Amino acid sequence: MFEILLVLHLLSSIAIIGPAFVIPIIRRSARTLGQLHFAFDITTKLAIIPKIGGAMLILTGVWLMIITKTGMSQMWLNVSILLSLLLVVLIDGWIEPRMTKIIKIISESEDRGNEIPAEFELLTKKILPIETATQLLMIVILMLMVVKPF
Template identity: 80%
Template sequence: MGLFGFLLVLHILASIAIIGPAFVMPIIRRFARTAGQLHFAFDITTRFAIVPKIGGVVLILTGVWLMILTKMGLSQMWLNVSILLSLLMVVMIDGWIEPRMKRIIKIISESQNQGNEIPAEFGQLIKKIVPIETIAQLLMIAILVLMVVKPF
């Protein structure tokens, strides 16, 4: 396996490092039925938050390197659209989801000592995040499809 193959495998693994937690963590959180379970779910989310960030850096570096090796540049429309969607996804995650999640984590950690019941405020806040998370997940699927199918 040459440099191109190595970079491609690394690029794919980095995309898995980003996509995996984005799909799995909301599911884990939705199965929590007590404040303790919810606290545990958010603790896992917080600990694994570094994985998508490292994956993102590796994804960008390997993507640019692959573009240089193939002399593709920004000449392909599928690539331009996927880069644009990726930037939009990053803005959604870092600008909308993360600040709201920090507020939710604070509420959950404060309520941990008050029993096992999930605070009512949590339900209201999470209902606001779920549509944004769903859009981010759909963007990830769209980017993945563009990268694999290269439709235009």
């Protein structure tokens, strides 16, 4: 049972980390308004995968803690949980509201031809550091889970 939960836990982390690295690349690759619409359509559909993976990650993680009787006794686990909470706050509290605003701007720009609005560039530049920080946080959390340094 432990091995199955561990595999599900790892697959859940991949479901979160994969789209988090791919979605910004897809968005930034758009060069025209039509490509941007297509990119946002794809990334909106992909966004469900990390949400499902996150729920599964929590469930399997708690279940693993119960089975192994680890609880909150491991410092690497406590730090990982705190960083994960910070990650959720950054994504849900900072990135998602701004992405909603960007999507609104893009949808309102349909009558301007195929040129990407300058406001889009400005807003995405503001999001880039936070997206990079969330990606780095994910790497740190993954490393803590694998290496268990303390």
